[in-house]
Amino acid sequence: VTWPGGYLTVTIEPLPPVVVGETVTLKCNFKTDGRLREIVWYRVTDGGTIKQKIFTYDAMFNTNYSHMEDYRRREDLVYQSTVRLPEVRISDNGPYECHVGIYDRATREKVVLASGNVFLTVMSPPNNISVVAENTPAPFSRYQAQNFTLLCTAKGGKPAPSVYFKRDGELIEVISYTMPTASEAGTGSANFRGARPLISRDLDETKLQRSLSLLDPEGRLSRLHTESPQHYHSQGQQASEPSPATEVIPETVVSREFPRWVHSTDPLYYFSHTHVPQSDGSVVVQARLTWTLNPQLDNDALFSCEVKHPALSMPMQTEVTLAAPKGPKLFMTPTRAKVGDTVRITVQGFQNEVFPEPLFTWTRVGGRLLDGSTEREGRELILERVPAELNGSMYRCTAQNPLGSTDTHTRLIVFENPSMMKNTQNPNSKYTSLIII
Numbered sequence: 001v002t003w004p005g006g007y008l009t010v011t012i013e014p015l016p017p018v019v020v021g022e023t024v025t026l027k028c029n030f031k032t033d034g035r036l037r038e039i040v041w042y043r044v045t046d047g048g049t050i051k052q053k054i055f056t057y058d059a060m061f062n063t064n065y066s067h068m069e070d071y072r073r074r075e076d077l078v079y080q081s082t083v084r085l086p087e088v089r090i091s092d093n094g095p096y097e098c099h100v101g102i103y104d105r106a107t108r109e110k111v112v113l114a115s116g117n118v119f120l121t122v123m124s125p126p127n128n129i130s131v132v133a134e135n136t137p138a139p140f141s142r143y144q145a146q147n148f149t150l151l152c153t154a155k156g157g158k159p160a161p162s163v164y165f166k167r168d169g170e171l172i173e174v175i176s177y178t179m180p181t182a183s184e185a186g187t188g189s190a191n192f193r194g195a196r197p198l199i200s201r202d203l204d205e206t207k208l209q210r211s212l213s214l215l216d217p218e219g220r221l222s223r224l225h226t227e228s229p230q231h232y233h234s235q236g237q238q239a240s241e242p243s244p245a246t247e248v249i250p251e252t253v254v255s256r257e258f259p260r261w262v263h264s265t266d267p268l269y270y271f272s273h274t275h276v277p278q279s280d281g282s283v284v285v286q287a288r289l290t291w292t293l294n295p296q297l298d299n300d301a302l303f304s305c306e307v308k309h310p311a312l313s314m315p316m317q318t319e320v321t322l323a324a325p326k327g328p329k330l331f332m333t334p335t336r337a338k339v340g341d342t343v344r345i346t347v348q349g350f351q352n353e354v355f356p357e358p359l360f361t362w363t364r365v366g367g368r369l370l371d372g373s374t375e376r377e378g379r380e381l382i383l384e385r386v387p388a389e390l391n392g393s394m395y396r397c398t399a400q401n402p403l404g405s406t407d408t409h410t411r412l413i414v415f416e417n418p419s420m421m422k423n424t425q426n427p428n429s430k431y432t433s434l435i436i437i
Helices: 069-074 188-195 205-212
Strands: 006-012 024-032 035-045 050-058 063-065 076-079 082-085 094-103 111-120 128-133 147-157 162-167 174-176 247-254 269-277 283-292 302-308 316-321 329-333 343-349 359-364 380-383 394-401 404-411 434-436
Touching: 006 094, 024 035, 024 094, 024 111, 128 302, 128 316, 147 162, 147 302, 147 316, 162 269, 162 283, 283 302, 329 404, 343 394
Parallel strands: 006 111, 174 269
Antiparallel strands: 006 024, 024 082, 035 050, 035 094, 050 063, 076 082, 094 111, 128 147, 147 283, 162 302, 247 404, 269 283, 302 316, 329 343, 343 380, 359 394, 380 434, 394 404
16 A cells, blocks of 8 residues: 555465365564554454454553454464464364555554555365275175175364275275266166176086076076085085084085176276365365175285375375175073073174174074064064973074174973973973064
8 A cells, every 4th residue: 555655555464275174374464654553353254254362562652462262362463464273173273364454654643554465375185084885784695796896984174185095005996976866866876887788798617517506497496595404514525523511503604706797807996085175174085996796806806095185294104904704603692591581692703703784683593583583684583581481492693794704503401490390381382582783
C-alpha cells in the first residue's frame, strides 16, 4: 500500500506442508516508513466467511493478546511479526492472514492497513492399516470357481494415501475398475463378475477322470464325508478304541485339487479403491483386490498391502497368508459327561494360522441334531441336559474357507448320573435343547 508520504507492504513467507505434531512458524514481514500501530493474525474458516483472531500485538500499549482461548498455550510471540504454533493438528489446516496497521506520518492519527495471507497444509500419516477377506466366512467350493477379494483399509491419512498390493513380495499388476454405485449394485456387480474370465476351460483328462469317479452310478455327486464312525481315520491309521471319556477321531481333509479345470498360473487381478472423507479432515481409503481363487496355487501365498504417504519416510505394510484350515482342535467339557450335564464342544484352534476365518458346521453322524435340524453353524456346539441315548453318538465339525475344507469328529460318551438314579424320569417327557454360539 502506498500513498502520498508513506508506504506499507506486507508479505507472509510461504509454508511447505507440515506433519501433525510439528511446530510451525508463521512469519509476517512488512516494510513501512510509518509507526507501527498493531499486528493481528487471523485464522480463516468456512471458506473465508469467518475470521478468527488468534493473536494481536498492540504497539500503543506494547502488549500482546491471544484470542484463541482454547489454544493459549499453543502460540508464542517470537517477535512482532512471527507467531509459532507448536504441535499442529489436522484442524489447524487452512488459510491464515496477517493484518498490519501503521499510523500515517502525515496525520499521525490515521491508521493505514495492509495484509498478507498464507495457506497452512497439515498432513497426517495413516494411523491404522488392516487387511480382511470380503464376504467371509464362506464355504469351500470344489466344483465351481470362486472370486476372492482382499480388502485393505487405511485410516487417518491426510491427504489420502496411495495403496497397492504385493504377492510374495512382488508388486501385483492389476486391472483397475470402478466400484458400482448403490443403484447399480443389483446389476453392475453381476455384470462385473460376468465380464471377467473365471476359469480356464482347458480340460485335463486325468483330473476329469478323477472328478467323474466321484459321481455315483446315477450321476449324482457322492458324499465327501463317510457316514460310518469306523471309517473316520486317515489312510494308514487305525481308528482308536473308545476311551472311557471323550473320543477324538483323526480329521479327514477334503482334497483341495480342482478336478474339472486347470487354472491359469497367471491370474488376472482386479483393483478398485474408494475414498471416504472424515469429519476431522482425514480420508479413509479402501482398496480391493479381486481375482479367481485357485486353492492349489493360492494356499500359503503371502499377500501384503502397502501404503505410501508423503508424511511417511517409508511405506506402511500389513500382510496375510492365505491358508486352509488344518488340524482343528476340538475340546469337550466336561471331559467326563454324565446324564443331565450340559456339554460344550468347542473348536479351540488349528495346527496352522488360518486365513480367512473359517466357517464351522456341526452335524451328527448317522442322524439329526437334537432339535431335528441336519446341521448348525458356529465355533461351539452346546448340548443341554444330555440324555443317556446320546451315549456313543458322534459329531462332525466341518471347518472350511475358500481355500479348503477339513472334517474332525468326536464321540460323546455319557456316564450314568448317580444323583439322577433315585428320581428316574421318562426320557421322552422332556426334550433336550441345542444351542449354537
